[in-house]
Amino acid sequence: MPRPSSRIAGIVPSGKDGWEVHFAAWTRKQAGEDIIMLSVGDHDFDTPSQTIEACVSAVRASNHHYTPLPGLPRLRKAMAAASTACTGVLTEPDQVIATQGGQAALYAAVQAVLDPGDHAIVVAPYYATYPNTFSAAGAEFTVVETPAENGFQPRADMIREALKPNTRAILINTPNNPTGAVYSRERLEELAQVCREHDLWLLSDEVYWTLGGGEHISPRSLPGMAERTLVINSMSKSHGMTGWRMGWLTGPSEMITLLINLNLVTTYGLPAFISIACAEALENHYGVKEIAERYAGRRTLFLEAIRGMNDVTVRGSEGGMYVMLDISAVERDDEKFAWALLDKEKVGVMPGSSFGEAAAGHIRISLCQPEPILKEAALRLRRFASAYRREAA
Secondary structure, eight states, rough: OOOOOOOHHTTOSSSOOTHHHHHHHHHHTTTTTTOOEOOOOSSSOOOOOOHHHHHHHHHHHOOOOOTOOOOOOOHHHHHHHHHHHSSSSOOGGGGGGSSSSSHHHHHHHHHHHOOOOOOOEEEEETTTHHOOOOOHHHHHEEEEEEGGGTTTTTOOHHHHHOOOOEEEEEEEEETTTTTOOOOHHHHHHHHHHHHHHTTTEEEEEEGGGGSSOOOOOGGGGGGTTTGGGGEEETTTTTTOGGGGGEEEEEEHHHHHHEEEEEEETTTTOOOOHHHHHHHHOOOOOOHHHHHHHHHHHHHHHHHHHHOOOOOOOOEEEETTTTEEOTTTTTOOOOOOOHHHHEEEEEEHHHHHHHOOGGGEEEEEOOSSSSSHHHHHHHHHHHHHHHHHHHHHH
């Protein structure tokens, strides 16, 4: 075949990325083994029934046609109200654009603020798609790690050291995937100061904002930041709708107007019946409180179940759908530890190094399993870590 473009060929570089453990666990489970899957962040429960019924009703009402490029007016209004609640800044419908999930919102944000050759800073640990989203834009990026011993909180001095003359944007995620860290107001204010001083965009991934375990602070609410912040959001985590692929981007109305043109040449709008169901779910907060309480309960249960485990330390883990465990005192190679845990105890977890060097020596535990399974997984992990130390000795 003729040569593909360097843009598409370079999005995902070759080499290992740590996901092999997850795929091996999934394959073995599909083959019938008793594998406990704690490696993926997908709900183990269905979308709330009210949302499903809203979608079925919309399909039956002949909502099968094209929709406006920025989203149905009703949907944008509902998303603007959700953004007002999320960011603490009054948001109008013309300040949001509906996208195909949070990933499409991230892609739109990166395309909107970076030209080929521009530079961005990615705060790590980070969600796995971040680096390749910048690669798809032809942009350069520098990963700035957050110290594990500080609970994975970002440090402005480290970010300043990574700045270049062509730096245009910083990308953060709070509550954080994979660490579960919730960035403090103090650290966000310091980060905002860097953005104001250097006239930078801040891309803020807040898809876990309802699962923070306390007050959610959006950097968009800080002085002078609404005009330079793009907030990525999604229905997936907050409303139990991972497979529905609906998200949105919030930002200055002038930027959103430009992004409508991006939708023209990419998605050309979103399905009407899904849009109507999402609007109703947002308007009525279907499942939001229940989902937040469920994950808070699971986090408490799992952390209690591993309390006192020798040489294993909890890092971050204040919010989101994950617990991050420092296992470096047991085994410094987190990927080796994860493979051995899968083989010995049939528990699949994600090696921390999959998400950046800051998380090396850690494993990420997904809370997307019922409480009895999480209890059993904690028991297996405790048994494994104890035996691993004895064998090493």
